[in-house]
Structures are given as structure tokens and as C-alpha cells.
Amino acid sequence: MTARDGPPPGRPRDTGWGLQGGRVAEAPSLVVLISGGGSNLGALLDACRSGALRARVVAVVSNRADAGGLRRAEAAGIPTVVSLLSTFRTVGGRPAFDAHLAELVAAFQPDLVICAGFLHLLSAAFLDRFGAGRVLNLHPALPGELPGLDAIRRAWDEAQAGRRTRTGVMVHEVVVEVDAGPVVRQAQVELVPGEAFDAFAARMHAAEHRVLVDAVRQRLQELSA
Numbered sequence: 001m002t003a004r005d006g007p008p009p010g011r012p013r014d015t016g017w018g019l020q021g022g023r024v025a026e027a028p029s030l031v032v033l034i035s036g037g038g039s040n041l042g043a044l045l046d047a048c049r050s051g052a053l054r055a056r057v058v059a060v061v062s063n064r065a066d067a068g069g070l071r072r073a074e075a076a077g078i079p080t081v082v083s084l085l086s087t088f089r090t091v092g093g094r095p096a097f098d099a100h101l102a103e104l105v106a107a108f109q110p111d112l113v114i115c116a117g118f119l120h121l122l123s124a125a126f127l128d129r130f131g132a133g134r135v136l137n138l139h140p141a142l143p144g145e146l147p148g149l150d151a152i153r154r155a156w157d158e159a160q161a162g163r164r165t166r167t168g169v170m171v172h173e174v175v176v177e178v179d180a181g182p183v184v185r186q187a188q189v190e191l192v193p194g195e196a197f198d199a200f201a202a203r204m205h206a207a208e209h210r211v212l213v214d215a216v217r218q219r220l221q222e223l224s225a
């Protein structure tokens with residue numbers, strides 16, 4: 001599977017390619033890190049394809065061999081890489097894994113690295129390679145709330161216990177603290193009394209897809225300003 005290595009034949013479209021100073025300029029590049037089904041990756045791919053986001057996903061990297069998002073990427077003709085922390089257990093552990101991950105991501109020369117359902121805490125060994133402002137993470141909670149795994153389920157559980165009426169989603173710059181770092185974009189999601197978990201989770205995922213695309217667009221604009 002190879003990435004597109006030039007503009008499509010004929011007149012450049014305004015999706016993915018643009019004219020700058022009379023020359024065809026490539027759209028900004030994204031490497032997306034995943035661990036799961038990849039619905040958020042799918043939202044990015046759809047937005048790139050439709051022109052809603054002027055960017056191109058140049059590689060998808062997973063830390064799980066069975067991540068469903070790998071199939072989405074392959075279907076879209078995007079290079080995929082699987083890299084497992086377990087491979088490094090006896091040879092350097094997490095710092096060595098993160099340094100290796102940084103090398104393989106850097107090889108694609110991304111403008112932004114997007115953690116979209118990537119269940120691995122990136123350390124300085126990775127972040128120092130790119131700069132925090134170029135590595136973004138999607139987290140299904142508002143800033144300072146519900147860090148860590150299963151934030152959607154925990155928000156719903158708290159609502160059932162009468163302790164929460166709203167949650168949200170955010171995209172933030174990745175720092176070494178878990179699900180913290182300067183916020184690029186966020187959106188609030190209300191908890192509706194009596195709503196089943198699956199319906200609530202579907203609304204949260206829809207919010208994630210919107211906020212992720214908006215955040216990537218915003219950060220690319222900020223970087224080019």
C-alpha cells in the first residue's frame with residue numbers, strides 16, 4: 001500500500017491540493033495513531049475526501065495488531081504500521097518503544113500527529129521529537145475531568161448516580177500528564193435523564209468526530225498563520 005506521491009492528473013482539485021504561487025502545493029500531512037475501531041480516523045478520512053478538511057492522512061500507526069482502524073486505512077490506500085510495546089519489553093521498555101515510534105512516525109514527515117483512540121501514554125521520548133503543539137489527542141471528556149480509560153462510561157455512570165448532568169469531548173496538545181495539556185477545541189454534551197448508555201455513547205462519538213475535524217483544521221490554520 002503506498003501513499004499518493006503527487007497531485008492527481010488534470011486540474012488540481014481544492015480537496016487535498018491547492019495552488020500556491022502558481023505551484024501545486026501538497027495539503028498538510030497527518031499521521032494518525034490508533035488502537036481500536038478507528039471511527040475517528042474515519043471522520044478524518046471523510047473530511048479530507050470531501051474537502052471539509054484540507055489535509056491528507058499519510059500513515060496510520062496502531063499499537064494493536066487487531067485494530068479495526070487498520071482495515072479502514074488499508075481500504076483507503078493509506079500505509080499502515082503496527083508497532084507493539086510488548087516487542088520492547090526486554091529491550092528498553094516504554095522509552096525505547098516511544099523512541100522507536102517517534103522514528104517511524106517522523107519518517108512520514110507529518111505536519112500533525114493525531115492520537116485518535118490511541119491507548120498508550122506518550123512520553124517525552126516521543127513528544128520531544130515533534131513538539132507538543134504538533135501532537136494532538138482526542139479525549140471524550142471536558143478539560144480536567146475524567147482522565148484515563150472509559151471516560152464515556154464513567155460519565156454515564158455518574159449521571160445515573162445523580163452526580164453529573166453534562167460531560168463533553170476535547171482535543172488537546174499532548175503532554176506527559178494523562179489527558180491534559182492546552183486545549184485546542186472542546187464541546188459540551190448534556191446527559192439526558194433516562195437515556196440508554198448506547199444512545200449517549202453514540203452522541204458522544206458524533207461529538208468526537210466533529211470536534212476532531214474542527215480541531216485539526218484549526219491547528220493547521222494556526223501553524224500556517
Ligand code: GRF
Nearest residue numbers: 036037038039040041117140
Ligand atoms: C473514542 O471514544 C476515543 O475518544 C476513546 O476511544 C474511542 C476510540 O474510538 N479514547 P475509535 O477507535 O476512533 O472508533
